[in-house]
Amino acid sequence: MIKVLSKLRQNKIFYTILILILIMFPSAIYKTSEGERTAIVVMVGLDVDDTRPKSEQLELSIMYLAPQSTSDINKSYTVVTALGENVSDCLSSLEAKTGKRAGLSHCALIIISDTVAQNGAMQYLDFFTRTNNLSTNSLLVVSETPKELLQAQQEESNSLSISLQNILDYNQNHQFTLDIDLESFHAQYFDEASTSFLPIINVKSGDAQESGEGGGSSNNESGANSNSSNANSPDASSESTTSDQTTSSSGAKGPAKLEIVNSGEVAVMQRGTMTHKMSQSQVEAMNLFSDQIKKGSITINNYSSHSINNADFVVELTQKSVSYSYFFADSRPVFRVSLNAKCKLSEIAAHYYSIDSISIVDTQITDSFRNVLIDKIAENYTNLINWAKSNNIDLFGLTKQYYRLYSEDWTNYLSTIPDTKNPIDDMLFLIDVKLIDNG
Amino acid sequence: MNNSISSKQVGTLLFFSIIAIKAVLLPAIIYFYAGTNGYITVIGVLTIDFSLLLCYLAIMKRYPNKTFVNIMEECFGLVISKVLVAMILVYFAIKTILMIMSTYNFLEQVLYDEINWIYYVIVTLAFLYFVVSKSLRVFGRSGQVLFWIVFFAITLVMLITVTNTDFTALLPLFPNGAKPLVDTGFKCAVGFGDYTILIFFLGNTAYTKHSTRHIITFALLGITTIANFYIVFLCNFGYSVVNQNLAIADLTLYIDLAVSVSRLEWIAVFSWLITMVVQMSVYAYCFNQSLIYLLPQKISKHSHLILVIITGLTLIFGNFTLQNIASFVLSQGYSIFACVVQIGIPLLLLLCLLIYRIRKPHSNPPALPTNKQAIEEGQK
Numbered sequence: 049m050i051k052v053l054s055k056l057r058q059n060k061i062f063y064t065i066l067i068l069i070l071i072m073f074p075s076a077i078y079k080t081s082e083g084e085r086t087a088i089v090v091m092v093g094l095d096v097d098d099t100r101p102k103s104e105q106l107e108l109s110i111m112y113l114a115p116q117s118t119s120d121i122n123k124s125y126t127v128v129t130a131l132g133e134n135v136s137d138c139l140s141s142l143e144a145k146t147g148k149r150a151g152l153s154h155c156a157l158i159i160i161s162d163t164v165a166q167n168g169a170m171q172y173l174d175f176f177t178r179t180n181n182l183s184t185n186s187l188l189v190v191s192e193t194p195k196e197l198l199q200a201q202q203e204e205s206n207s208l209s210i211s212l213q214n215i216l217d218y219n220q221n222h223q224f225t226l227d228i229d230l231e232s233f234h235a236q237y238f239d240e241a242s243t244s245f246l247p248i249i250n251v252k253s254g255d256a257q258e259s260g261e262g263g264g265s266s267n268n269e270s271g272a273n274s275n276s277s278n279a280n281s282p283d284a285s286s287e288s289t290t291s292d293q294t295t296s297s298s299g300a301k302g303p304a305k306l307e308i309v310n311s312g313e314v315a316v317m318q319r320g321t322m323t324h325k326m327s328q329s330q331v332e333a334m335n336l337f338s339d340q341i342k343k344g345s346i347t348i349n350n351y352s353s354h355s356i357n358n359a360d361f362v363v364e365l366t367q368k369s370v371s372y373s374y375f376f377a378d379s380r381p382v383f384r385v386s387l388n389a390k391c392k393l394s395e396i397a398a399h400y401y402s403i404d405s406i407s408i409v410d411t412q413i414t415d416s417f418r419n420v421l422i423d424k425i426a427e428n429y430t431n432l433i434n435w436a437k438s439n440n441i442d443l444f445g446l447t448k449q450y451y452r453l454y455s456e457d458w459t460n461y462l463s464t465i466p467d468t469k470n471p472i473d474d475m476l477f478l479i480d481v482k483l484i485d486n487g
Numbered sequence: 488m489n490n491s492i493s494s495k496q497v498g499t500l501l502f503f504s505i506i507a508i509k510a511v512l513l514p515a516i517i518y519f520y521a522g523t524n525g526y527i528t529v530i531g532v533l534t535i536d537f538s539l540l541l542c543y544l545a546i547m548k549r550y551p552n553k554t555f556v557n558i559m560e561e562c563f564g565l566v567i568s569k570v571l572v573a574m575i576l577v578y579f580a581i582k583t584i585l586m587i588m589s590t591y592n593f594l595e596q597v598l599y600d601e602i603n604w605i606y607y608v609i610v611t612l613a614f615l616y617f618v619v620s621k622s623l624r625v626f627g628r629s630g631q632v633l634f635w636i637v638f639f640a641i642t643l644v645m646l647i648t649v650t651n652t653d654f655t656a657l658l659p660l661f662p663n664g665a666k667p668l669v670d671t672g673f674k675c676a677v678g679f680g681d682y683t684i685l686i687f688f689l690g691n692t693a694y695t696k697h698s699t700r701h702i703i704t705f706a707l708l709g710i711t712t713i714a715n716f717y718i719v720f721l722c723n724f725g726y727s728v729v730n731q732n733l734a735i736a737d738l739t740l741y742i743d744l745a746v747s748v749s750r751l752e753w754i755a756v757f758s759w760l761i762t763m764v765v766q767m768s769v770y771a772y773c774f775n776q777s778l779i780y781l782l783p784q785k786i787s788k789h790s791h792l793i794l795v796i797i798t799g800l801t802l803i804f805g806n807f808t809l810q811n812i813a814s815f816v817l818s819q820g821y822s823i824f825a826c827v828v829q830i831g832i833p834l835l836l837l838l839c840l841l842i843y844r845i846r847k848p849h850s851n852p853p854a855l856p857t858n859k860q861a862i863e864e865g866q867k
Contacts, residue, residue: 060617060620061617064613064614064616064617067613068610068613071606071609071610071613072606072610086600149600151600177727177730178730180596180733181600185740185741229741231724231727231741232725234727234730235724235725235726235727235728236725238725238726238727239725239726448655449655451659452655452656452658452659453655453658453659455658455659455662
């Protein structure tokens, strides 16, 4: 031991480490832990009310994690709201209110209200694109009532409930959206197409819930009570709610529970501003032509085959692959979507079924039915394109792609069209559909 | 103590030098000035740099035992040699300070909420005091050990991000002509000239028959890695690339896969920290070697203390921020100075080669030992 110590006396590394410890120790020993000083923000909601004074126009709600001694992690979530002129202002108020610094490094979701989206979301999101505090790539969602959405999410405490996370995961794989994370949204703001498509998720007041129902604890429901009441309070300028604030007597019927609703609508954001909303049917149609989505379905209404009359046929498209071609023909940009998919008859809704209609032999997709399907897909495509043209919406990011791939031709094309702000209006759109029967 | 290092160790240190400063703040700056064709600037300047590496290798191969100072004194005399080393000293002093600032910025923004600047400076200077007093072999061995960790990390980062890339972001080519790209290359000279560290490896490298191949292989690996990084970086972020001031950390945080698979970004973050610390040490070593040559012999044995004092005083009283030091190194004056050092010195070495040939036209270069012979020599 003495030998080791005497060797250490001659070791420069030992002295270096000793110096480091001596320097760092006094500066770190008295500090409280990072976790106690920081509110771990997991979601943010932004809303604007133009009728309020300027210094209180922006409403920022955060859902943060405040660890508590409970086995249910959802009970540790708290929703707090503050008003201010800008995001920094609101965050300062929230920090003063909670006594904790707002740590955004785990903020997975930013919910913007319709008003924020219509006013131009970038002015409110600028803080999040600049701050180094937000170190993750948050997703963006549009909602009519961001604060209520946070409160509804806060209420979710049993595994059977619909959570925002499930909805977002589902949307990512099954619903047409584009540039829904903050970085992509920010990047698209500056690019030529400058169009992104954000999911719209809302909240509605569900049926009254009885205590003990669905495996939820009384604490959980009491949280629902307080949340829904807060959500309905007219001057909810600044309040906080936790899931276990109050208790309610067992068996009592609580007020309406907030439910998260994925309407299937999508907000069309052009230059950071919501200009249109895509309806659920438009989004479903667009799902067919999106290269991100691998499945789809199509309904043929009032179709008659030899075995069944006037029925609605639902066909599922599996193993769908979509590719896009960009080229010029006669100095005019031509965009072609090639859709290849296997199709499978998944449902026939009719008033009367014959025995043939359930036989595997007679429910194959015939050539004539395939043609009907192709016509229906083409019709959907045409409708979508016409809608996009009339509203100047670049559904496929074409202005960006043509600028990148055919810079010179594109510039020439822009100089020939009457309305350069709506370049897709004069473009030619084609579709090529190949369907294979999947049995 | 034998101060010479193997060519593989030189190669690994060159690899660190090529990648270290280019994957944090520089990408955003280059893309800001050059637009989305910034990657062409990077590839172009890396190619020029690579051709300058060949100048160093030519003289290393011909005169493996001559140091830079030996060569300059023999060819141009003591005064010019001192002036050149003084320029190199300033060059590496600025690079050391820049690296210290970049590392602080990286730590502050990625790992901590706040770090006390004074504590950071004290700790860093203590580390530099320790490390610059070490021989070149210590750097070589450290580089060799850490190389695989860093190479694996940056390869992993690019592999996981490649799924998210939109390669059309690389187009169109030259939308505003080539001038902005050339101007950017000149303006961002501070981020290049990676082979300048070889000045202090001249005469200290166990040059064998395979050394040229080893060094070139590592250099090409570094060039390919960093060129790919710039491409992947642009294809992920598109126009918002100019907003990503911590490129490598931002890239991993941007990818859902990296974040969802239990924070893969930490691999990139920590490996990058290693890279920055290694590079900071190498720059400080070069700074120290310049001091040793310039200071009188009695004082030169305390060169590492003088280095720490100069750096410490500059950092503490200079009132620097990364922004103002970045604007200084991007200024025209500094760019000219950096180009003179980065391009002028290898060309001077080429001139020295010519001078040696004129002075002794019939002398053959010494036969290079094989790897085995070099190892045996080292053991002796």
